[in-house]
């Protein structure tokens with residue numbers, strides 16, 4: 001039997017019911033609508049998340065054709081917008097947010113449906129790195145897993161630590177590129193915080209018509225990670241990005257989406273095959289913010 005991907009909104013109940021519960025993985029993507037500086041749209045995380053999810057599904061289907069995947073429509077919801085790091089700069093407008101408890105409850109309620117239909121493997125994909133957001137997702141996933149005796153994987157929480165800290169993925173990005181990273185581009189990618197070189201490159205690749213040309217001249221906003229929260233609170237003329245957006249190009253965007261998608265696929269398969277992921281550090285647990 002060869003596995004397939006089904007979009008929930010495109011299949012009937014009887015069709016869903018034919019799927020082998022032990023060989024089906026439910027994928028629920030969440031796309032935050034967040035303020036992303038003067039140059040990127042609200043849907044930046046949502047578009048990145050859709051592209052990463054697509055890559056993840058493509059790889060998993062290829063690696064194990066016996067798996068069926070049921071893909072839920074992207075839920076445009078998330079916790080904590082970047083403006084909260086310096087609220088005085090954003091007196092009237094910012095991100096579209098929901099409360100952490102709403103986020104957790106959404107995950108529990110959505111998981112409940114699939115559990116009720118007999119499905120046992122649920123993956124939550126949400127490419128929005130606010131610690132408050134990831135904590136709400138982790139809590140919802142843990143609560144659903146416990147309540148319904150199913151497995152719920154908040155997959156990005158296992159990818160964010162190596163992605164955000166220490167530049168572990170930089171060489172993986174570089175290996176994909178025909179035109180290799182310059183020292184400045186490597187430094188910009190290491191500064192992976194918000195609406196910076198990673199995200200601007202991703203959007204130049206995915207939705208170039210939605211990227212404002214002003215990114216080319218935006219000044220670097222750079223802090224050491226452990227001082228960032230304090231420093232941002234002091235800024236009075238902050239434009240809502242952190243990092244070096246001017247060092248962006250579409251080819252880098254293609255590479256970063258591929259690498260993150262591959263890391264996710266690797267994690268998903270390890271989890272599906274029963275590996276205990278407790279050894280992998282889960283973001284933001286243990287992070288001092």
Ligand SMILES: [Zn+2]
Pocket residue numbers: 034036044045128194195199
């Ligand atoms: Zn973002």
